[in-house]
Amino acid sequence: MSKQRYPEEFKSEAVKQITEYGRTVADVSEHYGVSQHSIYQWLKVQRTFVGERQSQLSQSAELRYLKKELKRVTEERDILRKAAAYFAKQFR
Template sequence: MSKQRYSEEFKSEAIKQINEYGRTVADVSDHFGVSQHSLYQWLKVQRSFLEKEESQLSQSAELRYLKKELKRVTQERDILKKAATYFAKQIQMK
């Protein structure tokens, strides 16, 4: 039994029929001449890709938040250092 290779465009269109147009796997299988097993595999690969992509997006959002928070805390620290220096000079003058 030889394995037939399908283009990514073909796979995407088959998956689109299921996900976006609500067709059943059996219908798409018959229409495109692909086994149901292959369709389920393609769906599984797409889901794992989307999950990985979503995870990377949430990680990058967290990274942006943490950088913003670091900048704010650093500014606060610098202000407190300047205030401490100012008040230390005021105390020495008295």
């Protein structure tokens, strides 16, 4: 039994039929002439990819937030240093 390779566009279109258009795996399998097992595997890979992508997006959003917060805190620190130097100079 030889494994047939399908292009990524073909796989994504078959998965799209299920996820976006609400067709059943059996319908898509029959329409495209692919085993249901293959389509279930493609769905699994796509869901894993989407999960990883969401994780990366949340990490990048957190990184952006932390960089923004670091910039704000650094500016506050610099202002406080200047104020402390100014008041120390006046106090003398």
